[in-house]
Amino acid sequence: MRALNVSKPWGLDELKIVETPDPKPGPGEVLVRMRAVSLNYRDLMMVHGMYGRAPATDGPIIPFSDGCGVIEAVGEGVTRVAPGDRVATMFFQGWLSGPPTLEKALTALGAPIPGAGRELAVFSQEGVSKVPDFLTDQQVATLPCAALTAWRALFEDADLSPGDTVVLQGTGGVSIFGLQFAKAAGMRTLITSSSDAKLERAQALGADHLVNYRQVPEWSQPVRQATSGVGADFIMEVGGQGTIEQSLKAVRIGGHIAIIGVVAQGGSGINPAVLIGNAAKMQGVFVGSRDMFENMCQAIELHRIMPVVDKVFPWTEVREAFEAMRAGEHFGKIVLTF
Template sequence: MKAVTVPSPGGLERLELTDRAEPGSPGPGEIRVRIRASSLNFHDYGVVSGMIPAADGRIPMSDGAGDVEAVGEGVDEFAPGDAVVSTFFPGWLDGPARVGDFRTTPGDGVDGYACEWVVRPATWFTHAPRGYSHAEAATLTTAGLTAWRALVVDAGLKAGDTILTLGTGGVSIFALQFAKAMGARVIATSSSDEKIARLQQLGADHTINYRAEPEWGRRVKTLTDGRGVDHVIEVGGPGTLPQSIEAVRIGGHISLIGVLTGRGGEIPTAKLMAKQARLQGLIVGSRTHQQEMIRGIEASGLRPIIDSTFSLEEIADAFRHEEAGRHFGKICLGW
């Protein structure tokens, strides 16, 4: 079978399309899945670029969607022909967060889904949403579930709330879509007027060009009559967190999801304390969270925003497209 591997050290120019043995029949509790699609995340970029060290020859990509071809003894949740999508933390089935690293994450600590077939425990997958393409389903494992957990599980989003999203990456776009589907108001930022127009088309109630307004936290306060937003989807990290703290309401909630601006920096802790806001870090979610999200997606009819799709052989070009930062929503691989 075809599989992409990451040599050690990594690098986009060093990604290899290899021919590996096709996996055999599933054992007890396992399913065999024909993988059809994946989607790109910043964490995957860290692995393939060498920023995140991985074992020599690792198969990358944490997101995988495809069709069940066979089930092992004792598997009754899935049947051949079912469309499925992978989970980010295969061992975190339910309950509170219990994983603090990526040692069990496909595409990092173990082989991922940049390949044609896998045989894995059935609990490593959930059903895909009814009517979704494989590429659409593949956007959910990391980006979709991160946004869902941040807003619904951790923040308790409800109709009438106001949220702030930063940028137009996969998590931020999903957050906008989930929030609008649940009756919330959305303030969205971008540095591109073209992307701002698309955010408005998706239902953003207010938009801010953060290059034109570097003190965008104050602008958010103005847009909310001085109150601030209930929830912030914070994907930037130390470079944007001070403005997010300015923008959040007293007693509000900030989901710290990304570190696109770096891993350390000065944070206005006194203002955070005065705001009495909750700053919560998170990494994706559990299998149960994913199943709940998919039920929500099926009830609302939400469809992900896919910027572009590349073939498996074009994986390096897909990541170069991500590097350029011109995408809006998710970049996918399909084969």
């Protein structure tokens, strides 16, 4: 079989396709023929040697956590799935339920566990989950990280109700899933972007309020206006230091800011006095458990939520896919197909 490898000195130039022996499942394991993987910002950082809790390594590593495939064979004692089942890979292979722990966090695909960027892969039966039949392989591949991160932030960590106001930053995978989930739950949504064209696409998905942050850098003001001065109940914070100041100004007293990413540059960071003054909660979010994933899939099936796949590349064109991500060309998710 063929697999993607990247190693020190890292970078897109070091991302290669290599030939390796076909793996075989052992006891409690399943062999999956991969059909699609989706890109996350984490994957781009990993390829550049900039991400991971695992001990430092010179590589090689097999990237990608988010995949869809079909079970080809199972090892002794496997009961969760059977040959022919279509499954998604779990981001954390060992986080099945309950709260996060360091031990669970050290079971992420890509690093330290070899990822889904290969034609054939062996996983623990506990690290895969069946998925809604109505979704395509490409759509399923978007679920393990981006969708689950948005789901956990909205429905596991925050205390939200229909009619609450949710702010989504940008139009990447997590924010678009956040928009879709929030609308399905009856919440009012406000989304920001630097592109009017992307804002129009977000409006077509049901966004109630649109803000171009290039034209309105102080985007906390239209959030306040949309909420009659009260502020947002929830903010999906993906920018980090470059956007957190505006999030703190936009959130209501006692509101919730979910810290998802660090993609924005500049900014002045966190002013503790502002956080104290609005009594808001800030919580870091790194994906979720298998139980959360399966609850999310039930909601996706019930509401017939269609993940937004914006760009599709053959997996052999992985560099081009990463360059599209780095350029911020996408709306929703970028997917590689096998």
